[in-house]
Amino acid sequence: MKAQLRDLALEYSAALSEYIAKGSEAALLQAYQAGRTALAEGVGMLDLATIHQESLVAALLERLAPEASQVIVQRASQFFAESLVAFEMTHRGLKEATATLRDSNRELQHQVRSVLEEQSATRHQLEEQRRLERLKDEFISIVSHELRTPLTSIHGSLGLVSSGRAGELPPKVSHLVEIAYRNSQRLVRLAGDLLDLQRIESGSLAFELRSHELAGLLQAALEANQPYGNRFEVAFVPGPIPPGVHVRADADRLMQVLTNLLSNAAKFSPPQAEVTLDAERRGPEVRVRVSDHGPGIPEEFRQRIFQRFAQADSSSTRQREGTGLGLSISKAIVERMGGRIGFETQEGVGTTFFVDLPVAEAEPRAEEG
Amino acid sequence: MRQLRRVLLVEDDPDVRAVTDFALRSVGGFCVEVCASAQEALERAEAFAPDLILLDVMMAGIDGPAALLALREIPALVRTPVVFVTAKIQPQETARYKAMGSLGVIGKPFDPTTLTETLHEMWQQQGS
Numbered sequence: 001m002k003a004q005l006r007d008l009a010l011e012y013s014a015a016l017s018e019y020i021a022k023g024s025e026a027a028l029l030q031a032y033q034a035g036r037t038a039l040a041e042g043v044g045m046l047d048l049a050t051i052h053q054e055s056l057v058a059a060l061l062e063r064l065a066p067e068a069s070q071v072i073v074q075r076a077s078q079f080f081a082e083s084l085v086a087f088e089m090t091h092r093g094l095k096e097a098t099a100t101l102r103d104s105n106r107e108l109q110h111q112v113r114s115v116l117e118e119q120s121a122t123r124h125q126l127e128e129q130r131r132l133e134r135l136k137d138e139f140i141s142i143v144s145h146e147l148r149t150p151l152t153s154i155h156g157s158l159g160l161v162s163s164g165r166a167g168e169l170p171p172k173v174s175h176l177v178e179i180a181y182r183n184s185q186r187l188v189r190l191a192g193d194l195l196d197l198q199r200i201e202s203g204s205l206a207f208e209l210r211s212h213e214l215a216g217l218l219q220a221a222l223e224a225n226q227p228y229g230n231r232f233e234v235a236f237v238p239g240p241i242p243p244g245v246h247v248r249a250d251a252d253r254l255m256q257v258l259t260n261l262l263s264n265a266a267k268f269s270p271p272q273a274e275v276t277l278d279a280e281r282r283g284p285e286v287r288v289r290v291s292d293h294g295p296g297i298p299e300e301f302r303q304r305i306f307q308r309f310a311q312a313d314s315s316s317t318r319q320r321e322g323t324g325l326g327l328s329i330s331k332a333i334v335e336r337m338g339g340r341i342g343f344e345t346q347e348g349v350g351t352t353f354f355v356d357l358p359v360a361e362a363e364p365r366a367e368e369g
Numbered sequence: 370m371r372q373l374r375r376v377l378l379v380e381d382d383p384d385v386r387a388v389t390d391f392a393l394r395s396v397g398g399f400c401v402e403v404c405a406s407a408q409e410a411l412e413r414a415e416a417f418a419p420d421l422i423l424l425d426v427m428m429a430g431i432d433g434p435a436a437l438l439a440l441r442e443i444p445a446l447v448r449t450p451v452v453f454v455t456a457k458i459q460p461q462e463t464a465r466y467k468a469m470g471s472l473g474v475i476g477k478p479f480d481p482t483t484l485t486e487t488l489h490e491m492w493q494q495q496g497s
Binding site: 149160 | 391457477481
């Protein structure tokens with residue numbers, strides 16, 4: 001019995017120190033249980049001892065001479081008093097330990113509860129955020145789909161009328177129809193761009209990432225966009241491009257980014273100016289640059305330039321052609337390909353947009369197909 | 370190869386139907402039969418004997434893909450090329466429509482002045 005009580009006491013203090021040191025909930029529970037068992041054991045033992053002692057003393061008193069009984073009674077009560085002190089102390093100690101354990105248990109429960117509450121609040125927030133994100137995606141998707149049907153008939157009718165297929169128009173009418181047609185084209189682009197951006201951002205558009213030779217892609221971009229440059233009397237010229245460098249990209253999507261950057265550069269260039277497309281190897285990445293000699297990006301606009309519908313000056317005609325989504329789409333595309341987009345600009349001097357892409361190994365020809 | 374002449378147009382939006390019909394007739398010079406629903410198309414397609422069917426995807430009642438399957442049940446139309454017209458131009462959707470045996474997919478909004486050219490190109494490509 002004694003040995004068991006000591007074991008319990010040792011277990012209790014070891015577990016309690018572990019809880020204090022590590023804050024382990026299991027250790028606290030172990031200490032609590034050891035303490036409780038010890039308390040029950042201790043009380044039981046003392047009760048038993050008291051009964052034993054009392055019957056022993058009674059038996060002794062019966063047998064011994066009355067003169068000796070006085071001494072024995074005195075010794076017995078002294079013994080009991082001493083036992084009682086020890087008992088009291090043990091009892092109080094165990095009670096205190098129990099109380100402490102109960103307190104820390106309560107504290108622990110409290111902590112656990114608040115952690116759980118925090119977690120569930122965070123989860124609710126996250127769920128709410130996801131729900132709103134999904135709602136936005138659905139909304140954009142529905143709006144752009146629903147826009148397409150009326151746009152098909154508006155754009156179609158205006159296209160047929162302005163092409164003269166439905167008969168010759170008086171010059172004044174023709175001019176107005178031309179305006180309406182041009183703006184319906186813009187609406188078509190807008191609906192397309194909105195849907196594009198939503199698909200790229202929500203990840204619902206699959207990217208076909210493969211290794212491509214950069215120089216070839218850049219050359220193709222220059223050739224494909226020169227007709228657009230001609231409208232602004234701007235020449236797209238190649239600068240130095242490191243040969244043999246490959247990038248891991250979706251070729252069509254990268255072309256979309258380059259088209260966007262080149263057409264922006266053309267729109268903001270003075271007539272007869274050149275826009276340079278070049279590339280530079282920078283460690284594990286390659287930086288593709290589109291540089292113009294335009295007016296530069298105004299200070300106050302630089303922060304917002306990649307935001308949706310961000311346009312520095314909405315009264316400018318060259319911007320009315322765009323949807324205000326080009327750079328947002330470019331940014332989303334570049335980031336999906338593991339790259340980065342940015343710019344350097346100086347007012348009155350020009351702007352350089354750059355795209356940093358991870359360099360890739362050349363893909364063996366045999367794997368293509 | 371046979372010339373593309375007879376086009377069956379199935380489109381439930383009246384305005385889009387009118388514009389497409391106009392483009393097919395006046396730009397393309399096609400002989401056009403117009404249906405406002407898949408049900409109408411199923412009733413009239415065999416008698417019209419089209420060279421090509423232009424089928425809207427999102428229609429009330431029987432939609433485009435279901436209409437394609439139903440049209441294929443008509444022996445005379447088993448091989449008639451079908452081109453889908455859709456506002457849903459997700460790449461995976463396009464792939465699904467192609468897999469269903471359609472000749473091609475045209476996204477809305479399309480340019481009616483070049484619709485004829487697009488259809489002729491698709492017509493030339495079949496079997497090649």
